[in-house]
Amino acid sequence: MTLLELKNISVHYGRIQAIKEMSFTVEEGEIVSLIGANGAGKTTTMKTISGLLNPTGGIISFMGEDITKMKAHIRVVQGISQAPEGRGIFPAMTVLENLDMGTFGRKDRTGVKDDLERVFTLFPRLQERQKQYGGTMSGGEQQMLAIGRALMSRPKLLLLDEPSMGLAPQFIRQIFKIVTEINTQGTTVLLVEQNANQALARAHRAFVLETGEITHSGTGKELLANPAIKEAYLGVG
Amino acid sequence: MIPTLLTLLPAASADDSSWITFDIPSLMQNFWSATFDGLTFGSIYALVALGYTLVYGVLNLINFAHSEVFIMGCYGVFFTLSFLGFGPSAPNLSVGSIIVNLLLALVVAICASALTAFLLERLAYKPLRKRNAPRLVFLITAIGASFTIQYTIFLVRGPNPEPALTMFKSRPIFEVFGTFIYDQQLIIVIAAVIMMVITERFISKSRTGRGIRAVAQDPDTATLMGVNKEKIIITTFVIGGILAGAAALFYVMKIPSGVQYNGGFILGIKAFAAAVLGGIGNVRGALLGGLLLGLIGNYGQILLGNSQWTDVVAFVVLVLVLLLRPEGILGTSLGRSKA
Numbered sequence: 001m002t003l004l005e006l007k008n009i010s011v012h013y014g015r016i017q018a019i020k021e022m023s024f025t026v027e028e029g030e031i032v033s034l035i036g037a038n039g040a041g042k043t044t045t046m047k048t049i050s051g052l053l054n055p056t057g058g059i060i061s062f063m064g065e066d067i068t069k070m071k072a073h074i075r076v077v078q079g080i081s082q083a084p085e086g087r088g089i090f091p092a093m094t095v096l097e098n099l100d101m102g103t104f105g106r107k108d109r110t111g112v113k114d115d116l117e118r119v120f121t122l123f124p125r126l127q128e129r130q131k132q133y134g135g136t137m138s139g140g141e142q143q144m145l146a147i148g149r150a151l152m153s154r155p156k157l158l159l160l161d162e163p164s165m166g167l168a169p170q171f172i173r174q175i176f177k178i179v180t181e182i183n184t185q186g187t188t189v190l191l192v193e194q195n196a197n198q199a200l201a202r203a204h205r206a207f208v209l210e211t212g213e214i215t216h217s218g219t220g221k222e223l224l225a226n227p228a229i230k231e232a233y234l235g236v237g
Numbered sequence: 238m239i240p241t242l243l244t245l246l247p248a249a250s251a252d253d254s255s256w257i258t259f260d261i262p263s264l265m266q267n268f269w270s271a272t273f274d275g276l277t278f279g280s281i282y283a284l285v286a287l288g289y290t291l292v293y294g295v296l297n298l299i300n301f302a303h304s305e306v307f308i309m310g311c312y313g314v315f316f317t318l319s320f321l322g323f324g325p326s327a328p329n330l331s332v333g334s335i336i337v338n339l340l341l342a343l344v345v346a347i348c349a350s351a352l353t354a355f356l357l358e359r360l361a362y363k364p365l366r367k368r369n370a371p372r373l374v375f376l377i378t379a380i381g382a383s384f385t386i387q388y389t390i391f392l393v394r395g396p397n398p399e400p401a402l403t404m405f406k407s408r409p410i411f412e413v414f415g416t417f418i419y420d421q422q423l424i425i426v427i428a429a430v431i432m433m434v435i436t437e438r439f440i441s442k443s444r445t446g447r448g449i450r451a452v453a454q455d456p457d458t459a460t461l462m463g464v465n466k467e468k469i470i471i472t473t474f475v476i477g478g479i480l481a482g483a484a485a486l487f488y489v490m491k492i493p494s495g496v497q498y499n500g501g502f503i504l505g506i507k508a509f510a511a512a513v514l515g516g517i518g519n520v521r522g523a524l525l526g527g528l529l530l531g532l533i534g535n536y537g538q539i540l541l542g543n544s545q546w547t548d549v550v551a552f553v554v555l556v557l558v559l560l561l562r563p564e565g566i567l568g569t570s571l572g573r574s575k576a
Contacts, residue, residue, distance in 0.1 A: 052457055076463035088458030090451055101451055104444070105463020153463065 001028045002064070003157055003188050004049065004080075009058035011044050011212075018044045020212040021058070026157065031179065031189045033199040033220065035233055036209035042192040043085045045209070046161045049190070050082040051075045062157070077105040081155030083146040085162050085192075091135025095126055098134050098145055102152025111154065118185075119148040122178055140171035147178070157188045164195040176202050196233035200224045208233070260542045269416035271535040277422045277491065279531020280429030284484035285508030286515070286523035287436060288354075288477030294453035294518040295473045296362070297372065301379040304505020305386035306354045306478050308498075310485025312390070313349030315496045317342040318402040318489075325493075327406040335405050339424075339486070342404070347482035354478030357382055358471055390498040398500070401493035425487040432483055433524050436476065440520055449473055453518060507534075507548070510555050516565030525566060530555070 004026040011019040019041050026032045036042050047053040049060065051072030060068045067075060081102070090098050099119060103112050120127040123144040129137065134145060143163055150158055160179065164172040176198045183189050193199035200206050203220035208229060216223060223229050264271070285307050292300045321338060330338070361382045365375055409417035440446040448469045451459035460466050488504065489496060511530045515522025530551050537550025558566065 050461055052460060071465075072460045073463045073465045076461065082461045084458055084461060088455050088461070090454040090458070092454055093450065097447070101447065101459075101462045101464075104448065104451075149462075 002026070003028045003062065004190070005059075005061045006045075006049070007059045007061070009045075009048060009055045009060065011041075011048050011053055012056045018212050019048065019055070022212070022214060023058075024207055024214060024217070026188060026190050028156075028188055029183075029186070030204045031183050031191060031202055033203035033206040034190070034192045034209055035194070035196040035199050035206060035223075037194070037233075039211075040209040041212040042194075042209055043161055044212075046082065046085070046159050046190075046192055050080060050159060073105065076153055076155075077107075079154075079156035080159065081150040081153045081157070082159040083143075083150040083161065083163065085165070087139075087142045087146040089134035089137070089142045089145055091133065093134055094131050095134060095137070095145060096130045099126070099149050099152050102149035104153075106153060112152070115152055115154055119151055122151075122181065123148050139166050140168065140175075143167060143171070143175060144178075147175070147182075151182065151187070155187060157190060158182065160189060160191045162192060162194060164193060164198065172198065196229070197224075258542060259540055261540070263542065264536060264540045267539050268536075269414040271539050272532060273413075273416065273418055273422055275532035275535035276528060277425050277487075277531070278535070279511075279528035280426050280433075281484050281487050281491070281527075282504070282508045282511045282530050283433060283524045283527025284429055284480045284487075285504065286512040286527045287433070287480050287520065289509050289512040290515075290517055290520060290523040291440075291449070291473050291477050293512070295449060295456075295470055296375070298362070298375045299379065299509065300357075300477075301376075301505075302357055302361070302382040302386060303354075303477065303481065303508075304501035305383050306350050306357065306501075307481040307485055307488075307505060307508075308390070308496075308501030309353040309386070310346040310350035310478075310482035311489050311496045311500060312394075312399075313346035313482065314342045314486050314489040315399050315402065317345040318404065323402040323404060325401055325403060327403040330405065338404060342489075343483060343486050346485045347479050350482030350485060351475050351478035353386070354474040354481070355471065357386075358474040363467075363470075387498050387502075394498060396498070398494055398497040402489075403493050404490060421490055425490065428483070429487065432480060436480065437520050437524075439476075445469070445472055503548070507551065510552065513565055514555050514558055516567040519565065519567050522565055522567040529566075 002025050006025075007023050008021045009019055009023070010017060010021055022045065034042055034045060044053060048055050051070060055068065058068070059066055062075070062078060062080060067078065070078070090101065093101070099116065106112065125141055126144055126148055129141065134142065137145065147160065147163065163175050163179070167175065172195065179189060179191065180202055191199055191203065200220040200223050206218065206220050206223050207214045208216035208223065216226065216229060218226070224234070285303065288303045288306065289300060292298060292303070321341070361378050362375060365378060407419045407421035410420050410423065411418055440449055448459065448464045449472070451462060451464055452466055452469045456466055507530060508527065511526035512523045513526070514530060515524065515526030533554045534547040534551040538544050538547040541550065
């Protein structure tokens with residue numbers, strides 16, 4: 001089943017067009033990666049899907065329903081959850097309060113405890129640091145918190161915007177391993193990354209984004225093997 | 238011109254070489270009465286300061302029209318009292334009917350202030366947000382809204398203060414450190430503290446409170462968590478209005494003759510200063526800043542021997558504190574995202 005579909009989406013910042021008639025789909029159960037350089041439009045795409053930005057053209061549908069005009073805070077309740085670029089940790093809230101914010105839009109309070117258990121199993125570090133303020137945590141810990149918090153809304157689609165940004169290599173491997181684990185537990189993942197190597201290796205399908213347009217698409221393995229992509233994004237060739 | 242100028246200076250006796258004198262014996266003698274009265278004014282400042290601080294938290298905006306939110310509450314009190322038939326001297330009423338009258342005036346004041354805050358946000362600020370206006374435009378709009386409300390009142394009620402209406406004669410009820418505490422002081426401080434504690438609890442514990450803190454720290458991420466930012470903003474304005482309405486009742490109790498079209502201005506500035514002193518955006522900071530400003534002003538006034546000095550001393554202390562701690566005493570902990 002198609003979970004998310006973007007059809008001819010355009011986004012403008014003032015007169016500058018950041019996304020040009022972009023179309024792609026995310027099927028239920030997949031990990032889909034969007035890779036691209038700085039300024040290619042990756043974060044803009046994510047913000048348009050989560051509703052922080054309004055497209056100037058095109059249609060976004062989620063589970064077959066047109067959500068193009070739906071407000072961002074409603075989309076969370078519908079099942080789209082995002083760990084934003086830069087992690088967006090609330091600095092003056094504790095780890096537990098940050099996680100609790102992830103349940104803000106939820107009506108079923110009963111499942112919250114189970115989901116907290118699940119997040120603590122995925123990220124034992126967060127359980128150890130429950131009482132610590134978000135602003136005082138390391139980058140890697142904040143990223144875990146951002147992903148854990150996004151999971152607290154029990155999303156159907158998890159949007160991850162550059163989870164590896166600014167992290168030490170051992171954290172990057174750990175984060176990507178956990179992304180795969182979250183996916184096998186049944187959450188569809190749309191991942192945006194500059195770290196193309198890991199993002200392609202973990203993805204079922206992937207797209208390459210260049211100045212607001214999709215230039216390549218295929219399975220993660222196909223793109224990893226593509227010489228042009230190797231040269232441009234994988235630092236080999 | 239010279240005689241006029243001279244009269245502006247505090248009266249210095251002939252044998253004084255300097256025009257500022259420190260009357261330390263008088264401060265010692267009146268220390269406790271200055272303290273109790275300072276705390277009374279301070280809790281009024283603190284209630285208004287909360288309105289500045291909460292709105293600054295969620296919108297990063299100094300809502301200069303908050304002083305008019307406050308003065309509308311004062312008019313609410315005034316009209317309630319004149320409707321109930323109060324005059325310049327206090328009538329002889331039973332405790333029960335005094336309480337009923339106070340509560341009635343409180344409800345009307347809160348409604349008037351909260352409604353003003355609500356309309357202010359809906360008519361002045363929300364349209365600007367929809368157009369993604371730069372921050373400077375919000376600030377100028379705030380000042381414009383402040384003048385608009387002031388001169389609308391001027392148009393309707395004229396330039397003069399409304400007649401003073403007294404609810405009840407303030408009586409001393411007990412003695413602490415050789416100084417009487419008046420029932421009025423006690424009512425104001427206790428009621429204000431209760432309201433502040435409720436507000437603090439609400440912000441830190443309730444679901445809406447969590448939403449307010451989330452929007453204050455990172456509005457975009459708050460939205461991604463399912464927080465309806467617009468609803469949080471209007472709620473914050475209304476909470477600020479409710480607190481300003483309560484402050485209005487206490488203020489009119491204390492200074493019955495202060496209801497005037499521009500009567501909110503000075504108090505608004507002081508409450509804003511209190512918010513900055515404690516750390517703007519910080520709820521506890523507003524409480525601390527309000528109380529400190531009330532105390533400092535009162536001590537300074539007695540020390541320097543002239544009530545004209547109240548505001549000068551308060552603001553000098555504000556400047557000194559900010560020189561050493563630009564974030565205010567408690568800092569902006571409810572605060573902004575550092576990212």
